[in-house]
Amino acid sequence: MAAIWHNAISAQDDDLNLEDLTKIEVSSVSRRNQSLNNVPAAAFVISADDIRRSGAQTLPDVLRMAPGIQVAQIDSGRYAVTARGFNGRFSNKLQVLVDGRSIYDPFFSGTLWEHDQIPLEDIERIEIIRGVGAAMWGANAVNGVINIISKHSHGEANGMLAASIGTHGQRQLYARAAGNIDADTSWKLSAQGRHAGPAKKSADGSYSADDLTASTVDFRFDRTLTAGSALTVWANVANSTQGDLYPFTINPLDPMVLDPIAVDEKTSTQMLGARYRWLTEQGFESSIQSSLSNAQIGLKNAFEIRYVKFDLDYQGRYTFAEHDLLWGLTHRTMSDEAWSNFAFEMTIPRREFTQRSSGVFLHDNWTLVPDTWQLGVGARWDQSNLGGSFLSPSATLMWTPTRNHTLWAKYARAPRIPSRAESDVSMISGYQGPTTGPFLSMLRSQPGSLPLSRETIEGGELGFRSQLAPHFSIDLSLYRYRYANLVSSTLGTTEVNLSFGPIPVVIQNLDRNNAANGWLTGAELSLDWLLSPTWRLQLSYALTHVDMDASSNPISDAQGKADERGTARHTGSLRSQWNLSENQQLDAWLRGSSGMVRTLSPYTTEIRIPGYVTLDLRYAFKLTRDLEIALSGRNLIGPRRVEYVSDYVPATPVVIEPSLQLTTRWKF
Amino acid sequence: MLARITRPARAFRPHWLAALLLVIVSKNFAQPNSEPQLEAAYLINFMKYVEWPASARNTASICLFGRDTLGPLLSSHEGRMIGGKELRILRVSSPADMASCQLVYIPDVEEARIGAVLRWTQGMPILTASSADGFARAGGGIEFVRHGGRMQFIVNASSLLQQGLTASSQMMRLAFRVIGGER
Numbered sequence: 001m002a003a004i005w006h007n008a009i010s011a012q013d014d015d016l017n018l019e020d021l022t023k024i025e026v027s028s029v030s031r032r033n034q035s036l037n038n039v040p041a042a043a044f045v046i047s048a049d050d051i052r053r054s055g056a057q058t059l060p061d062v063l064r065m066a067p068g069i070q071v072a073q074i075d076s077g078r079y080a081v082t083a084r085g086f087n088g089r090f091s092n093k094l095q096v097l098v099d100g101r102s103i104y105d106p107f108f109s110g111t112l113w114e115h116d117q118i119p120l121e122d123i124e125r126i127e128i129i130r131g132v133g134a135a136m137w138g139a140n141a142v143n144g145v146i147n148i149i150s151k152h153s154h155g156e157a158n159g160m161l162a163a164s165i166g167t168h169g170q171r172q173l174y175a176r177a178a179g180n181i182d183a184d185t186s187w188k189l190s191a192q193g194r195h196a197g198p199a200k201k202s203a204d205g206s207y208s209a210d211d212l213t214a215s216t217v218d219f220r221f222d223r224t225l226t227a228g229s230a231l232t233v234w235a236n237v238a239n240s241t242q243g244d245l246y247p248f249t250i251n252p253l254d255p256m257v258l259d260p261i262a263v264d265e266k267t268s269t270q271m272l273g274a275r276y277r278w279l280t281e282q283g284f285e286s287s288i289q290s291s292l293s294n295a296q297i298g299l300k301n302a303f304e305i306r307y308v309k310f311d312l313d314y315q316g317r318y319t320f321a322e323h324d325l326l327w328g329l330t331h332r333t334m335s336d337e338a339w340s341n342f343a344f345e346m347t348i349p350r351r352e353f354t355q356r357s358s359g360v361f362l363h364d365n366w367t368l369v370p371d372t373w374q375l376g377v378g379a380r381w382d383q384s385n386l387g388g389s390f391l392s393p394s395a396t397l398m399w400t401p402t403r404n405h406t407l408w409a410k411y412a413r414a415p416r417i418p419s420r421a422e423s424d425v426s427m428i429s430g431y432q433g434p435t436t437g438p439f440l441s442m443l444r445s446q447p448g449s450l451p452l453s454r455e456t457i458e459g460g461e462l463g464f465r466s467q468l469a470p471h472f473s474i475d476l477s478l479y480r481y482r483y484a485n486l487v488s489s490t491l492g493t494t495e496v497n498l499s500f501g502p503i504p505v506v507i508q509n510l511d512r513n514n515a516a517n518g519w520l521t522g523a524e525l526s527l528d529w530l531l532s533p534t535w536r537l538q539l540s541y542a543l544t545h546v547d548m549d550a551s552s553n554p555i556s557d558a559q560g561k562a563d564e565r566g567t568a569r570h571t572g573s574l575r576s577q578w579n580l581s582e583n584q585q586l587d588a589w590l591r592g593s594s595g596m597v598r599t600l601s602p603y604t605t606e607i608r609i610p611g612y613v614t615l616d617l618r619y620a621f622k623l624t625r626d627l628e629i630a631l632s633g634r635n636l637i638g639p640r641r642v643e644y645v646s647d648y649v650p651a652t653p654v655v656i657e658p659s660l661q662l663t664t665r666w667k668f
Numbered sequence: 669m670l671a672r673i674t675r676p677a678r679a680f681r682p683h684w685l686a687a688l689l690l691v692i693v694s695k696n697f698a699q700p701n702s703e704p705q706l707e708a709a710y711l712i713n714f715m716k717y718v719e720w721p722a723s724a725r726n727t728a729s730i731c732l733f734g735r736d737t738l739g740p741l742l743s744s745h746e747g748r749m750i751g752g753k754e755l756r757i758l759r760v761s762s763p764a765d766m767a768s769c770q771l772v773y774i775p776d777v778e779e780a781r782i783g784a785v786l787r788w789t790q791g792m793p794i795l796t797a798s799s800a801d802g803f804a805r806a807g808g809g810i811e812f813v814r815h816g817g818r819m820q821f822i823v824n825a826s827s828l829l830q831q832g833l834t835a836s837s838q839m840m841r842l843a844f845r846v847i848g849g850e851r
Contacts, residue, residue, distance in 0.1 A: 018713045018842050025817050026703055125801075152805055154847065183826055183848045224805070285783040319781050365780075370761075371735050403737060470702040533817055579817060 025533035039129070040376060040396035040408035042068065042463055042477035042524060044540075046126040048151070053577050053587045055618035055632030057164065057172060057194070057661065059120065060113045063146070064591055065573055067524040067540035068130045068477075072568075072593075072644035075654045076168070076196040077114035077212030077242045080644050083130045083144030084479070085520055085544045085567040089646050093142035093416060093457075095133065099150050099234060100313065101273055101291050104140060106334055106355060107305050109419030112297070115240045115267045116214045119192035121162060121174050124151040130524065131461050131479060134414030135378040135394035138330060138359050139387070142416045142457050143520075150234075153178055153188035153222045159668045166661035169197020169211065184224040191217045198243075199654035202642045208654050209262045214240035229278035234291070236271045245652040247431075247602060248345075255440060255503060256433030258602065260652060263302065269295040273311075285317040303346065307336035324365040326378075331358045336420065344499075346427040353420055357384035363394075374398040387417035387454040404467040411460045418452040422487055422512060429510070429648065430604045434503065441506045443604065445489060448511035455514065456484045471530040481520045488516035488556040515556045518548035518563070534579040541572040565597040566647070568611070583622035590615050602650040609645065614638045626667040633660050706819040707799060707812055708741035711773060714795060714810065715750045717839040720770055721793050721832050728753040731760040731769035733785055734778035763788040774798040774808075782806055793832045797821075804847055809833070813844055820844030 016024070044066045056062045060079035064071045070087050072080045082091035090110025096103050103117050104110070126148050133141035164172040171194070178188040193215045198207045219235040245260035273291030280286075290312045298304035315328040335354040340346040363378030376396035383389040394412035401407075430443030459481030467473045492509030499505075527539040546567045548560030573591040580586050592613035600607045615637045620630035640655045711730055728750055732739055742757045749755070760769065766788050772795070774785055779800040786807050789796055796803075797810040804811035804824040809831065811822040826848030828835055840846055 015712055016709055018710075018717060018839060021706060021709055021713065022818060022820060022842050022844075024706060024819065026706060026814060026819050152802065154805060224807070230806075279783050279787055281787075283784045283787050317780065317783070319784050324780055400735075403735075 040374070040398040040410055040463070041133075042130040042461060042475075042479070044068075044128045044130075044475075044526065046128070048124055051120055051123060051126075053585065053618065053620075054575075054589065055587065055616050055630070055634060055661070057120070057166075057170065058113070059116075059118075059148075061634075062120065062126070063128070065538070065540065065575060065589075066128045067526045067571075067573075068144070068522070068542040068544070069128060069146075070542075070544070070568055070571055070593070073656055074644045074646055074651065075208065075210035075244070076199045077210065077214070077240075078646075078651075079113040081111065081113060083128075083146075084522055084542075085546045086143065086563060087567065087644075089649055089651075092140070092419065093144075095137055095141040095145045096148070097137070097145065098148045099232075099273075100147075100275070100289055101234075101271070101293075101311060105295075105297075106309075107297075107307065107336060107338070107420050109140070109416075109422065112267060114212060114214065114242050114265075115238060115269070116192065116194060116216045117236070117238055117269070118148060118150060118218060119174050119190055119216055121160070121176065121192070122150050122188075122190055122218055124149045130477070131410065132392075132394065132412035132414040132457060132459070132481070134392035135361060135380045135412060136326075136363060138361075138380060139357070139382050139384070139390075139392075139415050139417045139454075142414045142455075150218075150220065151188070153186040153220045154180065160666065161668070162663065162665040164661055164663040167659045168199070168657070169195060170659065170661060171195045185222070187219070187221045189217075189219050191215070200657070201245075202653045202655050208652050209243035209245050210652075210654060212240065212242040214238070214242075225278075229276070231277075232275045234271070234273045237269070239266075239268045241266050246650045247652065248650065250440070250500065254433075256435075258431060258650075264300045265298070266300065267295070267297045269293060283318060283320075287313075287315045289313040289315075302342060303338075303340045305336055305338040307334055309334045322367040322370075324367075326361075326363040326365075328361050329359070332356070338420075344428070344497075346425065348425050350424055353424070355384065355386055355420060357382060357386075357417070359383070372400055374400075382415070384417050386420065386423060387415065387452075390415045390454060390456075406463075406465040408463045408465075409460065410463075413456065413458040415454040415456055417454055418487060423447060423452050429602065431602045432604055439504045439506050440500065441508060443508050443510055445510050445512065446492070448490070448492070448513045450513070452487060452512060453485060453514055455486050458482050458484070459520075473528045475526045475528075477524045479520070479522055483516075483518050483520060485514035486516035486518070487512055487514060488551075488553075488559050489513065490515065490553050491555055510555055513556075515551065515553060516548060516560055516563075518546060518560060521545045521547065536577045538575045538577075539573070541570070543570060545569060562597075562599060562606075565606075566599075568593045568596050570594040570611075585618070585620040587618040587620075588615065589617075598645050599647055600645045600653065601647050607642075607645055607653075609642055612638050612641050612643075628665045630663045630665075631660070632663065633658065635659060703799075703814070703819060704738055705741055707773075708738045710812070710819070710821065711738070711742065711771060711797060712745055712750070712755075714771060714797065714839075715755070717836045718795055718828075719834040719836070720795075723793075726753055727756050728770050729756040729758050729768055731758045731765065731772045733760050733772055733774045734781060735775055737775040737777065738773060766792060766794060769794050771795045771797060774800065774803070776800040782808065789831070791830065795828070795831065795833055815844060822847060824848050 051062050060071045060081045063069045070082050080087045083094050090108045092109035096111045128146050130144040133145040137145050160176040162174040174192040176190040180186045196212045198211045201208050216238040221233040223231045242265050244263050247258035248261045249259045251257040251259050271293035275289040277287040293309045296306045310333045312331045318325045333356050337352050338348045359382035361380035366375045379393040381391050392414050396410045398408040426446035428442050429445040432441045461479040463477040465475045489510035492511040495507045497505040522544040524542045529537045546564045551557040571593045576588045578586045595611040597608050614635045616634045618632035622628045635658045640657050642653050643656050645653045746757045776799045796808045799812040804822040809827050813820050822845045823843045824847050
């Protein structure tokens with residue numbers, strides 16, 4: 001029959017053979033960490049290895065390594081996470097997706113980080129794209145998008161157990177079972193439980209009531225059909241309970257002070273989703289994804305929201321000649337029911353509401369000159385019954401003069417739709433004791449006479465990425481955006497309420513409007529340096545500058561100043577990953593942030609939160625190929641600190657202290 | 669006086685550090701072993717460890733799809749004999765180019781076009797290789813992965829079977845992972 005190719009390696013061959021190649025240590029920065037290398041945007045990738053080596057137990061702590069992502073821990077479970085400024089308990093300008101499904105809460109417009117939607121062990125990688133991404137990801141992808149990609153079940157055909165125990169009542173248990181039904185079909189089931197003890201109050205060092213218990217069960221099923229088509233099914237159930245102390249009732253002896261009441265925040269979500277991907281003979285790639293989720297967020301006997309959310313997403317891709325065309329259609333319906341038992345403190349006039357939004361987008365990456373110039377043009381049109389219809393255009397130009405250097409420029413515009421909470425809810429947002437007279441005063445934030453319309457963000461970015469040497473790469477981005485029609489407030493009517501006992505209460509209403517405008521300017525740098533095949537250093541730094549326009553309206557003006565001073569101007573991190581030997585790793589992470597000034601809700605006093613520099617260390621020892629023990633310490637240097645005080649929701653500030661954690665990971 | 673003595677000493681310290689780093693770096697980078705270099709060396713090896721169905725042609729071609737990331741590293745191998753055939757390095761971009769390829773390499777920067785390339789090469793005696801994430805799962809033949817500081821590869825055995833290719837048992841044994849079939 002015929003000459004089949006001969007396997008034998010010819011004698012004169014001086015190549016390294018296959019076996020040698022598998023043993024060589026790579027001495028260049030991994031491209032896997034730059035798989036967004038070819039994207040004309042400020043992008044950063046966190047791999048599963050980076051997550052493990054960070055020693056972090058929560059997703060927000062992992063995100064601290066990305067330049068331009070600002071993370072501040074509020075208490076033992078809550079975090080304020082944002083991209084490029086405007087941080088808050090509910091940072092409304094950052095979109096967060098898990099396998100393409102948004103976990104951004106449209107009621108509050110923000111992400112509840114104390115609620116674990118996915119165990120860290122189940123994450124394959126996290127892609128972070130800072131800047132406006134609305135042309136692709138839709139409204140609310142204003143300052144950035146975090147794409148969390150879960151591990152494919154095929155690669156996980158084994159069991160795993162990971163247990164952690166640490167100081168401050170930290171306990172965590174993760175278990176996974178997985179299997180292959182046949183060569184093309186696989187499944188994975190994982191469960192995680194996490195507990196964190198209460199933190200100490202910054203005021204007097206006694207314990208707060210912020211202990212957290214969170215659990216997640218996640219299922220994934222994958223089936224590869226014919227070449228190029230695949231089916232994935234996800235199911236997820238998550239619950240969390242976290243206490244808090246709300247400064248709430250007026251102290252009868254000292255009316256300057258509000259006494260705390262203990263509250264229990266409970267969150268539960270259930271989600272079922274599926275995605276089908278296929279490829280036609282002509283080369284059209286398509287994906288259709290749908291999910292149904294149910295959520296319940298509440299404070300026991302005081303306040304509750306339930307909602308059902310339905311998402312439908314279609315995406316297509318076709319490459320021909322010099323074009324790479326992407327298009328998509330999305331639809332979301334969210335029906336909620338919300339009520340509050342605090343008739344005075346918080347009122348929700350519309351108990352039930354259904355928010356519907358639909359969008360369509362088209363994007364083309366056009367190669368003008370092969371390997372050198374690429375133009376990207378895209379636009380998305382969205383229609384929502386909160387905020388109307390709007391167009392989000394974007395354009396990018398990317399120049400790759402040599403294989404190792406990329407320069408890009410981007411223009412984009414994006415809307416943020418006001419949330420249901422902003423549109424409907426009235427709540428007491430400020431309290432002032434009897435300083436100016438024999439009465440108390442309170443601020444109430446409420447909807448204005450006109451319905452809120454969308455916020456608009458428009459601007460540009462410049463970026464430079466370069467592999468300066470095989471073992472050294474640099475990524476730099478600069479941006480400037482104009483923010484228009486941001487939600488703000490104006491002075492409304494004044495009421496006198498006599499139901500608080502002997503002292504009259506003057507209530508100053510603040511009517512929400514779209515009157516704030518400003519500029520956001522900044523720069524981000526990340527360096528990746530492989531000092532030796534076993535030692536890698538990664539540096540990231542971000543400069544963020546919020547500059548709101550002065551306003552003749554004193555409330556808007558004050559809120560603008562609060563936005564400026566409430567953003568940390570400098571944030572940075574330096575990570576060292578060092579493989580001491582085949583089975584030992586020593587990792588260090590130096591990170592810090594400059595200070596900021598924030599209003600301590602519900603008081604109207606401003607608090608200066610000092611900047612900090614701290615260190616995390618992790619030592620891991622692999623006993624066998626499948627068994628690893630790691631000891632990690634977090635926040636090891638620097639004074640005990642308050643990282644954040646809650647601005648909108650009343651809360652008790654707590655201190656972040658050094659902590660230790662012992663983790664065992666066993667694969668079987 | 670004291671200041672005068674201590675100042676030069678302080679200024680000297682960074683030089684020490686720089687010198688030390690330079691020693692570490694130069695020591696460790698004596699061997700050229702960057703990711704693209706290793707990938708290029710792997711591709712040459714795959715031409716030896718994989719059997720293609722019989723053919724009358726007397727050339728064997730490694731085709732580099734899209735953006736050129738390995739070309740300069742492979743060009744020195746062009747013209748050498750592998751398994752009795754003369755090695756060619758081609759740059760390809762369209763379905764029509766596929767017929768002349770034995771191995772098609774898709775760099776991770778062309779991740780977006782993986783689906784299209786796999787469709788073009790379906791059922792043809794072509795080995796596909798890529799460093800893009802999830803390439804083997806998507807139906808590609810060989811996926812490069814970086815694991816434990818080393819460059820490894822995943823083989824999709826069912827994909828090779830569909831293309832009519834046979835990987836040697838030694839190659840299967842050295843694979844980091846074999847999917848879609850028994851090792």
